[in-house]
Amino acid sequence: MVNTQHGHGDADVLIVGAGASGGVAALELAGRGFRVVCLEQGDWALPDDFTGGKPEWELTRLKQWNPSPNARGRESDYPVDTKESPIEPLMFNGVGGSTIMFSGHWVRAMPSDFRVRTLDGVADDWPFSYEDLRPFYDEVTHHIGASGLDGDPAYPDPHTFPLPPMPIGKYGLAAAKGMDKLGWHWWPAPNAIASRKFKNRPACLRYGACESGCPTGAKASTDFTHWRDAIAAGAVLVTGARVRQLTVDNRGLVTGAEYIDREGVVRHQAAGVTVMAANGIGTPRLLLNSASAQFPDGLANSSGLVGKRLMIHPYASVYGTYEDELETWLGPTGQALQSMEFYETDAGRGFVRGAKWNLMPTGGPLTHTLWEPGEDWREGFGPAFHNRLRSTFGRYTEWGITTEDLPEDHNEVILDPGATDSDGIPVPKIRYTISENTERMLKFNVDRAIEAHQAAGATSVHPIPVVRESGWHLLGTARMGTDPATSVVDEHGRAHDVPNLFIIDGSVFVTSTGVNPTATIMAVALRAMRHLADNRHHQTTAD
Template sequence: MTNSSATAGETADVLIVGAGPSGATAARLLAESGYNVTCLEQGDWVNRADYPSDKRERDVLLAGPWSANPNVRSWKTDYPIDVKDSEVHPINFNAVGGSSIYFGGEWPRFVPSDFRTKSWHGVADDWPISYDDLEPYYTLMDEMIGVSGVPGDPAYPGVLEPPMPGVPIGRLGRKAAEGMNKLGWHWWPATQAIVTRSHGDRGACARWGTCMSGCPEGAKSSMDVALWPGAIAAGAQVITRARVREITIDSAGLANGATWFDEDGNEQHTSASVVIVCGNGVGTPRLLQMSTSSRFPNGLANSSGLVGRNLMMHPFVGVLGIYDQPFDSWLGPFGAAIYSLQFVETDRSRGFSRGAKWSAQPITGPMELLERYGERPLGERTGAAGMGLVERAVGRSFEWGASIEDLPDPENRVVLSDEMFDSSGLPAPKLIYRMSEDSLQNLQFNIDRMTEAHVASGAIETKVVDWMPAVGWHMLGTARCGDDPSSSVVDGYGRSHDVPNLLVLDGSVFVTSSSLNPTSTITAFAARAVMNLMETAADQKVPT
C-alpha cells in the first residue's frame, strides 16, 4: 500500500496521530461508523516481503538496518532517543502498525487485580476503570484482529474463549509444562495475536519462530494487516511520513488539528474537530511537551505536571535451560509456547510488591543462542568454542522469561532532550529511568523460581540471561488516566482533563503496568474510549 490521497488542507472529523495498535483500533471503529478519519503516521507502510525474517542475512539485518532499536536502525522515519540517563532503552518501530510489526504476538489480558493495586494490595494507585469495564472490549478486539488460544485458563474470571484454536505448544511447551506440573505451578498455552486459519492474504501460522522480526506469513496480527485494511476500506485515510511537530489549539483552548512536516520537510497543517494522540509511552509525552502555548506553557494537557512522569518499562530477565534431548526448539511462536501466572499476584512474604508473568520461549537459531552468552570473551563464543555451544544447545534448549510489574515512580520520566534532535530539528525524547530496589528483588526471586522450573523439567544446565538494558518494548504510564485532574492527565475514557476534545489512547494512559504484555489492554481501552466518544458525540465540544 502507498500513501493515502488525503491532502493536508482537508478537515477531518477525527485526526489520529500514530498508526500503531491504539491508532488502528480508533481509526477502524470510527471509519466503520461513518466518521471522516485522517491518521498522521511518521513511518511508512512496510511490505512483509521485505522483512528480514526469511532472509539468509537475517541476523546481519537485525543487528543494523532492521534493528528494533531506533538509535541503531536510524531510518529517516525514526526519531532518536536520548538514553544516557536510562537503565532500560526503548524498542519501538515507526510504521503503519507501529511496534506491532515487531511484537511477539503474545495477547494476554490484564488480571483483575492489576486495576486495583491500591485497594487490594496497598500499592501504587487504582485505575478509574475495572477489568469488568474492559472485558467486552477485550472480547471485541480478540475477534477483530484474530486471536488464537485454548479456552478455560483458570487464572482469569469466567471462561476466556479465543476465537481461533491455539498454536501447538510443541515439544518445547510440553517439556516446560512437565516441570511446572511437578511443582504444582500454573501454566497455560499462550494466547496469541496469531491466526491459525488462513484469512484473505494472511496465511495460518507456519511456526517460523520469527515473530519479533516481522511475520512473513502474515499470520501475526500486526495492525497493518489486522486492522488497517478494514479501516481504509471504510474510508479512513493515512498520511505516511508525516512528522507531527505539535497539536494546535484555538483561542478557546480546544484542539483544532496538528502541524507536521512532510517527507520533503515542508510544513503542513491538518484541521480536525477531535484529536487523538496514539504515539506510545515515549512519543506521546514528547509531542504533548512540544505543544506549548501561552495557555499551556508546560506542554499541552499538562496542568497536573504529570505528562511524561511515571514511565514504566517492564524489566525482563530470562533463564536458559539446556536439555539432553531434542525438542525442535526453533519452532515458533516467539513469544511463548506456554506462559505462567503462578507469581503474578502480590505476596508480601517475598519481600517486594506485585509479581511477574513468565513465558517459555524458543531459541530459534544459533545467533539467538550465542546472544545469550554475550558477556563471555569473544574467543569463548566464536570459532570452535561457539560451535560447541551451538551444537550442545540449539534444538535442545528454551528460555523461561519473566516480565515483572514495574511500579510507577514520578522520577522515572520522559522529557525533551537538549542534546539530541531528529532530522527535522525537533528535540528527541530523553528518558530518565532507574529500576527500584523492589524491581531488583522481584527479578532475583523469579530467576530463582525459573531455575527451579528448569531443573524440575530435567535441564542439565541453566544460565541466567540478564537482558538489561535492551528490553524497553513496553513504554507505559506517561499520561495516566484518573478521575482527579490534579493527579492524572486524562479520564477513564482517555479524554484530557484540560482539553475536552483531545484524547490519548495508547499505553501512556496506564496507571500501573501489570506484568502482562500490554497490547490487548491498550486496544481494549482504545475501543471502549472510541465507543464512548461516539455515544457522547452530541455533547462533544469542538472548535468553531
C-alpha cells in the same frame, strides 16, 4: 517564517500514530461515519520486506529489523536518549506501529491489576474494573484472530478465542512436565497469531521470526487487522508525516497538528478532535513539544504528569540447556506456554504485585554464536564454536519474566535539550531506574525460573537478571484518572485540560500490570473511541 501548507481538508478526527491504538480508533470512527485522517511518520511494510523466510534473516535483525530505533536508525525513526536508563526502549514507526515487530503475546490483565491501591496499598486504582473492560477484550480478541485455549484457571472467566492455540512444541512439553513436577501453573499461551487461516491472514508457518516482522501476515499486526478496513470505510492514512506539534486556538482547544512531509514541507492538518496514539514515549514528547503561552508546561499538563511515571516492565531471561533436541528454533516467537503462578501479591515474598512468565524458543544458529560485550570471545570461537553451537542450537529455551513496575514520578520522559531528530524536532530523553520492589521481584522470579528449568531436566541454566534490549512496554506517561490534579485524561482518554484532545495509547495506564500490554491497550482504545462516537456532539465544547 516557515510557509505552512494545508493538509487533507478538515477532519472530524485526527489520529497521530497508526499503531495498535491508532488502528482501533480509525476503524471504529471511520466505520461510524467520522471523517478520519491519521498522520504516521513511517510507511507501509509488505510481507516480502521481512526477512524471516530468507537466508539473511538473523543478520538483518541486527540492523534493518533491530527493535531499537537507536540501532535501526531509519528515516522514520527518532532517536531516544537512554543514557540514564538500564533498559532500552523498543518500538517501530510505520503502519501497524510496534505490532509489526511485537512477539504477539496476547494477554489480558488480571482483575487485581485494576485495584492495586485497594488490594495492596500502593499506586492507584484504575477508574474502571476488569469487568468494565472485559467485553472490549472479547471483541478485540475475536476481531484480530487470537489463538488460545479457553479456560485458563488463572483467570476468573473462561474467556474464549476464535482460533485454537499454537502447538506448544517439544520444548513446551518439556517445560510443562517440569512445571507439573513443581505443582506450578502453566497454560498453552495465547498469541495474536493465526493458528489457522483467519479472514485475510494465512495460518502461521512457524518461521519463528515474529520479532522482526511476519513474512506471511499470520501475525495480527494492525496493518492487517484494522487499517485496510478503516481505509475502505473512508479513513485517510498519510504516511511519511512527522508531527512536530499540536496547534491550539484562543479558547485552548486543539485545532489539529503541524507535520513535516518527506519533502520537508511543513503542513497543517485541521481537525475538530485530535487523538494521540503515538506510544508512551511519542505521546508525551509531542505534548511537551506543543508548549505555548496558554500551555507553558506542555499541552494538557496542568497536573505536571505528562511524561512522568514511565513504566517499562523490567524483563529477565532465564535460559536452560537440554540434552534432547527440543526444536527451539521453531516458531512462533510468540510464546509456547505462559505461567501466572507468581502473579498475585504474596506478602511473604518481600514485595507487592508479581510477574508473568512466558516460554520462548531461542532462534537460529547466529543467536547462539554471537559474541556479547563483557564475555571472553574465546569461549565462543575457535575450538569452542562447534561445541557451543552443538550444545545450544535446538536445545536452548527461555523462561522470560515480565515484571510489574509501579508508577514513580522520577521515572520520566523529558525533552532532550541538546538533540533533535532529522527534522529538527527535539527528541525524548528517558530517565528510568528499577525500583527496590521490582528488584526483589526480579530476583525471586529468576530463582524460581532456575528451579523450573532444573525440574524440566536442564543440564545448565543461564540467567540474565535484567535484559537491556527489552523495553517494548512503554506505559503510564499520561495517566487516566478522575481528578484533574492527579491525572492527565479521564477514563475515556479525554484530556482534562483540553476537551477535544484524547489519548488512547499505553500512556494512559495507571499501573503497568504484569503482562504484555497490547491486548489491554487495544481494549482501552476501543472503549474510549466507542464512547467518543456515542457522545460525538459533546466532544468539541469546553463545557
